[in-house]
Amino acid sequence: MNKKFFSRTIVRIPLIIWSLAVLYPIFWMILGAFKSNAEIYANPWGLPDSFSFSNFVNAWSNxxxxxxxxxxxxxxxxxxxxxxxxxxxxxxxxxxxxxxxxxxxxxxxxxxxxxxxxxxxxxxxxxxxxxxxxxxxxxxxxxxxxxxxxxxxxxxxxxxxxxxxxxxxxxxxxxxxxxxxxxxxxxxxxxxxxxxxxxxxxxxxxxxxxxxxxxxxxxxxxxxxxxxxxxxxxxxxxxxxxxxxxxxxxxxxxxxxxxxxxxxxxxxxxxxxxxxx
Known part of the structure; x- marks a missing residue:
């Protein structure tokens, strides 16, 4: 049982790391879509102060x-x-x-x-x-x-x-x-x-x-x-x-x-x- 668990863990660790490497930029992009330009420059990796749809409206209309x-x-x-x-x-x-x-x-x-x-x-x-x-x-x-x-x-x-x-x-x-x-x-x-x-x-x-x-x-x-x-x-x-x-x-x-x-x-x-x- 321990050998199976260990072998599965060895296989899953690279897959988890790869998944995080792929998903994180997407997650960061989605957060950036709800930020103002000032927020993106001031805190590019953090959560937005408030989730605003102004960027979507701007992209859609202008x-x-x-x-x-x-x-x-x-x-x-x-x-x-x-x-x-x-x-x-x-x-x-x-x-x-x-x-x-x-x-x-x-x-x-x-x-x-x-x-x-x-x-x-x-x-x-x-x-x-x-x-x-x-x-x-x-x-x-x-x-x-x-x-x-x-x-x-x-x-x-x-x-x-x-x-x-x-x-x-x-x-x-x-x-x-x-x-x-x-x-x-x-x-x-x-x-x-x-x-x-x-x-x-x-x-x-x-x-x-x-x-x-x-x-x-x-x-x-x-x-x-x-x-x-x-x-x-x-x-x-x-x-x-x-x-x-x-x-x-x-x-x-x-x-x-x-x-x-x-x-x-x-x-x-x-x-x-x-x-x-």
Whole structure:
């Protein structure tokens, strides 16, 4: 018993230290969001004298965080939806249908995961410009969706591979079309994988910065990441540290809430996907 307790303690101590190292800056940022600039300079590590929401109001009203949050919701939601719309039928075709070049096409999709996105930024810039989708949140949503397509296909095919083919054969005998089999049988049975892919993609789209920086140029189209970067640049001249911390809190709250709600499904999906893959 003592040996087990000792071994567990040895393992847990580094994990606790690492957790504190990660959580403390977040806790410090949240406290800073409720402080005035004077408090931040006078007592940066202490508790605020009074919890004020003035920094949040300032960030929301004077630094256009409201429109940036809206743009981020649009880009994230539309990007995740487009990814699923392309990934689900593609995964089904690659996993269930046998045609010439099937394995080669699947390999090309998976190989695309290894290609750095930075190599495609310049061609994408000119492509979006020719399509009149540059500086457009819908154009950015399309880029996001395509960028996560290989990962989504990789995860979804591993789930679809374990669905018994006898279900499809029985449905086909009953006269169900391939589209009906996909949307009424395969898709519901792949719910765990779909939820996992959706949450992972949404977190990726919500936090993405570099592509938004390249493809968005008008301040009214800024996503939340770009708005925070703008506030960060302004802080060195205005000392609006409290506003910057407040905007960061606004950015991380949806991610934390989303992960807290779907934590078990995400872990279950990644575990099952790893086992099934």
């Amino acid at each position: 630094y256009n965080i409201d429109s940036s949050v809206f743009n981020s919701f649009i880009v994230t939601g539309l990007g995740a939806t487009l990814t699923l719309a392309m990934a689900i039928p593609t995964s089904y075709a690659l996993e269930r249908m046998r045609f010439r070049g099937n394995r080669l096409l699947f390999t090309l999709y998976i190989s695309a995961m290894m290609i750095p996105m930075v190599l495609g930024w310049i061609p994408l810039f000119f492509l979006l410009m020719q399509l009149n989708l540059l500086d457009n949140i819908f154009g950015l949503s399309i880029v996001y969706a395509v960028s996560q397509l290989p990962f989504s296909i990789f995860v979804l095919t591993s789930f679809m591979a374990t669905i018994p083919k006898s279900l499809e054969e029985a449905a086909a005998i009953d006269g169900m079309s391939p589209y009906g089999i996909l949307w009424k049988i395969i898709t519901p049975l792949s719910t765990t994988g779909i939820i996992t892919v959706t949450i992972m993609n949404m977190i990726q789209f919500w936090n993405e910065y570099f592509m938004a920086l390249i493809f968005l140029q008008t301040e009214g189209n800024y996503t939340l990441a770009l708005a925070i970067d703008y506030i960060s640049n302004e802080t060195q001249y205005t000392n609006a540290w409290g506003t910057l911390f407040a905007s960061l809190v606004i950015a991380i709250v949806p991610v934390i809430v989303l992960y807290a709600i779907f934590q078990r499904r995400i872990v279950k999906g990644m575990t099952e996907g790893a086992i099934k893959g």
